[in-house]
Amino acid sequence: MTTYQAEIQIMLKPSVLDPAGTAVTKALQQQHYDxxxxxxxxxxxxxTLLAPDLAQAQAQVERICREVLTNPVIETYRFTVEAKA
Amino acid sequence: MTTYQAEIQIMLKPSVLDPAGTAVTKALQQQHYDxxxxxxxxxxxxxTLLAPDLAQAQAQVERICREVLTNPVIETYRFTVEAKA
Structure with missing residues (x-):
């Protein structure tokens, strides 16, 4: 078994309102961040997960993203998996 | 002026407790995600920001990360900037 490190990025779909993001946008603009x-x-x-090989690590991460970490109605995700140094 | 897209990843420093992460770890283990x-x-x-060139876009994103988006006591960040298609 090898230790793999996955990095998962979860974003709201473009059509979903993001009030926190809008608040940060306005705050930055008002503070003259041009x-x-x-x-x-x-x-x-x-x-961090243990898996026999990279393909199985990727499959496990994909499954965890789809079934647990994300809401497919409003979110999209992408991830990378690599062996941990 | 060109439109640039920055992607910023903000992580808690390794020494900072992450109760939400611990809860997800235990939930996944209990649900037999091996x-x-x-x-x-x-x-x-x-x-998304407008800047004259890539170097200035990167400098602006760096400044926004340092001064607004992150708490340097407990967080680290990294980012990429590229011209938006």
Whole structure:
């Protein structure tokens, strides 16, 4: 078994309102951080797991994302998996 | 001016307790998602901004991360910036 490190990025779908992101956008604009147009806030999850090989680690992470970590109605996700140093 | 898309990953420092991550770790283990060892939850922020060139876009994102988006006492961050298609 090898230890793998997965990094998962979860974003709200573009059609879903993001009030926290809108608040940060306005705050940055009012504080004169020039050029800021839009901010959207999602989740970043680091997951450490044991698996026999990379393919099975990826399959397990995909399953965990789909079944537990994300709401497919309003969120999308992407992830990377690599062997942990 | 060009439109740039920044993707910012904010993580708790390893020494900072992450109760939400611990709860997810235990939930996954109890639901027999094999091999899960640790989960840590951070933030993922997508920021769209206008800047004259890539170097200035990166400098602006760095400044926003340092001054607004993160708490340097407990968090670390990394980001990528690229021209938006």
């Amino acid at each position: 050029g800021v147009q839009q901010v959207r806030i999602g989740k970043f999850i680091q997951l | 091999g899960v060892q640790q989960v840590r939850i951070g933030k993922f922020i997508q920021l």
